[in-house]
Amino acid sequence: MKHILALFYGTLLLASCTQSTSRAPVSSCELHGDTVIVYPQSGLAKKIHVDTITTQLLRQQMPAVGLVKLIPNKFAEIAPTFSGRIIAAYLKLGMNVTPGTPLFAMSSPDFITAQKAFFQAKEQLLLAEKKLARQRNLVANGVGIQRELEEAQMNYDVEKKEYESARLSIRLFKANPDELILGQPLIIYAPIAGEVVENKVVVGQLIKNDGASVAAVAELSKVWVAGHVKEKDMGAIRQLSQSQITIAALPGKIIQGTIFHINELIEESSRSVEVLMECENADHILKPGMYVNVNFENTPQPTVLIAPKALLQQSNTSFVFRQIAAGRYVRQQVETNGVLGNKVVVKSGLSKNDTIISDGAYYLLDAR
Incomplete structure (x- = not known):
């Protein structure tokens, strides 16, 4: 019996080894x-x-935060360089103006002084002109003295220069010397076309010539949006021409911006470069000082x-x-x-x- 069991287990072990060898993995x-x-x-x-x-x-897309800015040559602060008291106001907030639109009138001692000097110089020039004409007539008729004619000519030339200088002084006040009336108030005009966005003018207010602004005019049909692009993305931004601007308060509203300037200096604190975009803003949705979302897109690559x-x-x-x-x-x-x-x-x-x-x-x- 023992011999039979030994033979059975031996056969089983041999079969097991044979099966194991046939299933050995082959390298793939x-x-x-x-x-x-x-x-x-x-x-x-x-x-x-x-x-x-x-x-x-x-298109490669790079999101950034942008700030709406006024275009510098489309914004003007009204700060009279002459002292005086406001005697009339013609402007109001939101009023559309063009260059030369009257904004307010001032009684200015400086302007009155310039007017007096102008009319005095004008009168002196007329007298010098009459004297010169008289001396020329006398010399022409053989009864005049050449030296007196030369003196009259010299006096006329001096008075003419004084008169031209007085005319320029009047023009500094944006007034027309040919239409000037002695004692007329100083009129402050709008320097650019746009809309009155700030008005601090009060009738009776005393204005000093310290450069403080009393009003502001802005043309808001176009504005700038300043976005910042990280230093690592500068290579792609050079190829950009368009950007998309969205406002959190107006979901779904997309405004197209055209990139026209990339700053040459990197902001050290943020390691980013400022990119300026010009945007159409006929409906005045973009307000200067507003934060917006900017999505820069390069040309398809x-x-x-x-x-x-x-x-x-x-x-x-x-x-x-x-x-x-x-x-x-x-x-x-x-x-x-x-x-x-x-x-x-x-x-x-x-x-x-x-x-x-x-x-x-x-x-x-x-x-x-």
């Missing part, structure tokens, strides 16, 4: 340097799927998109397996730039018509 791939070779008839080859890369025209499963990471490095021949794959380091839909945007490392493993790449990580 091997590593040669940086190249992984996958055997075509292996089970691993059936788990790998490859795709040939194509490019799509995409051919962009490589890959499946997320194709991208692998190891030691803080992103890479894919690129096919260099049938069944041969090499690690290709790539730089990504975010996600678009269900695809990963590749910034560098891959080109159009490259073939990569789109699914199953992780099986190759343990290749020996």
Whole structure:
């Protein structure tokens, strides 16, 4: 009986060894340097799927916070450079004006002094002109003295210069010397076309010549939006021409901005550069001082998109397996730039018509 059992267990052990040897795993791939070779008839080859890369025209988007600003040459503060008292006001907030529109009138001692000097110089010039004409007539008739004629000519030239200087003084007050009336008030006019956005004018108010503004006019049909782009994105911003601006208070409203200036200086605190955009603002939605959202977009560029499963990471490095021949794959380091839909945007490392493993790449990580 014992001999029979021993023979049975021996047969069973031999069968077990034979079966184990027939199921021993066969290597599906091997590593040669940086190249992984996958055997075509292996089970691993059936788990790998490859795709040939194509490019799509995409716009790179960079969101930023923007600040609405007035365009400098479309904004003017009204600050009279002469002292006086306001005797009449013609302006009101929101009033549309053009260059030369009267805003208010002042009784200005400086203007009155200039008027007196002008009329005195005008009178002296007329007297000098009459005297010169008389001396010329006397000399022409042989009864005049040449020296007196020369003195009359010299006096006329001096008085004429004084008169021209007085005329210029009147024009400094934005008044017309040819229509001037002695004692008339000083009229302050709008220097630009636009809308009165600030009004501190009060009749009876005493204004000093200290440069303090009493009113402001702004042309708001166009405004600037100042956005800031990070230093790392400066290479792309050079290609930008348009931007989209949205306002939190008006969901769905999109305003187009045209980039016309990129600051040459970087703000050290934020490591960003200021980008100025000009925006149409006929409906005055954009208010100076308002914060808005800016979405910078560059011109469409051919962009490589890959499946997320194709991208692998190891030691803080992103890479894919690129096919260099049938069944041969090499690690290709790539730089990504975010996600678009269900695809990963590749910034560098891959080109159009490259073939990569789109699914199953992780099986190759343990290749020996």
